[in-house]
Every structure is written in structure tokens, then in C-alpha cells.
Amino acid sequence: MKHTAERPLVADGDRPRADVAKGAPRKLVQVAVGVLLQPDGHFLLTSRPEGKVYAGYWEFPGGKLEEGESVEEALRRELYEEIGVTIGAAHPWRDTVVDYPHALVQLHFCKVTEWAGELHMHEGQQFSWQQLPVQVEPVLPGTVPVLEWLEQERGGVPLGG
Numbered sequence: 001m002k003h004t005a006e007r008p009l010v011a012d013g014d015r016p017r018a019d020v021a022k023g024a025p026r027k028l029v030q031v032a033v034g035v036l037l038q039p040d041g042h043f044l045l046t047s048r049p050e051g052k053v054y055a056g057y058w059e060f061p062g063g064k065l066e067e068g069e070s071v072e073e074a075l076r077r078e079l080y081e082e083i084g085v086t087i088g089a090a091h092p093w094r095d096t097v098v099d100y101p102h103a104l105v106q107l108h109f110c111k112v113t114e115w116a117g118e119l120h121m122h123e124g125q126q127f128s129w130q131q132l133p134v135q136v137e138p139v140l141p142g143t144v145p146v147l148e149w150l151e152q153e154r155g156g157v158p159l160g161g
């Protein structure tokens with residue numbers, strides 16, 4: 001199912017939604033996320049740093065768009081700041097919306113096959129080149145559908161069905 005602002009993927013639905021102001025519409029936070037792919041199909045996962053929500057959970061690297069930025073610009077900035085690489089083209093791939101206790105986020109996933117520079121985790125994260133099925137856990141709720149899309153693309157049976 002495609003998750004939109006009207007029908008988001010709900011994460012930890014039993015917890016209160018901290019950012020919901022009475023009567024006000026909930027802000028949809030825009031996030032650019034990179035799926036860095038090696039020629040042999042390995043992809044990069046990073047762990048969320050201490051001090052951020054869902055610290056220690058594994059995700060694809062990325063972050064929030066700043067005022068006036070495009071998805072590609074935000075992704076280029078975030079990946080340089082967070083993991084020290086300069087990316088080539090960011091190819092828009094899939095979008096999804098996730099309703100977390102801390103925020104409602106729209107995730108713009110881009111595939112990236114070219115980058116320059118050595119990986120340096122500037123926020124104390126861990127990183128791992130993974131293939132399916134992934135060997136790290138826990139995985140961030142918003143990352144789970146991405147693994148399913150990757151599985152579908154390689155022609156396997158989708159997880160959970």
C-alpha cells in the first residue's frame with residue numbers, strides 16, 4: 001500500500017503524538033534519504049546517533065530539508081555533513097509518509113550510485129554495507145518498507161507476503 005499524508009504508516013501507534021497541537025494541522029516534515037548502492041547490490045545503512053529520537057536504530061542516511069532546498073540539495077548536504085561523502089546524481093525513487101510519535105514525516109528516497117570520498121561517521125554513528133536479508137537490528141520503522149521495495153526489485157518474494 002502507498003502511504004500518503006492521509007494514510008501514513010503508523011509507527012508506535014500506542015504512544016502519544018508529541019507534536020500534535022490542539023486544533024492545528026500537523027506539520028508534514030520533508031526528509032531526503034539516500035540509498036547508496038554498490039555495483040554488487042550492497043547498500044549502506046547507518047545507525048541513528050545518540051541524542052536523536054530512535055537512537056541506535058538502523059536507517060538509510062539522510063535528513064530534513066532546510067528552507068528553500070530541493071530533495072537532491074538536502075541529500076547532498078546531509079550526506080556530506082553526516083557521512084563525509086560527496087554524492088553524484090540523486091535519482092528520485094520512492095516516497096512514503098510515516099506517522100511517528102515525534103513527527104509526521106514525508107520520506108523522499110533517492111538511489112545514489114556515485115559518490116566520492118571516504119566514509120566518515122561525523123555524528124558517532126555506525127555504518128554497515130548490507131544486502132538482503134539485513135543482518136543489523138533494530139531497523140527504523142520507516143526503513144522497513146524500503147527493504148521490501150528492494151526485495152521486490154530483485155524479484156524475490158516480498159517480506160510479509
Ligand SMILES: Nc1nc2c([nH]c(=O)n2[C@@H]2O[C@H](COP(=O)(O)OP(=O)(O)OP(=O)(O)O)[C@@H](O)[C@H]2O)c(=O)[nH]1
Nearest residue numbers: 031033052059060061062063064098103105140142143
Ligand atoms: N535519515 C533518515 N531518516 C528517516 C529514515 N526513515 C525514517 O522514518 N526517518 C525519519 O525521518 C526523520 C529524519 O530526521 P533526522 O533526525 O534524521 O534528520 P536531521 O539530521 O535533519 O535532524 P536534526 O538536524 O533535527 O537532528 C526522523 O524523524 C526519522 O525518524 C531513514 O531511512 N533515514
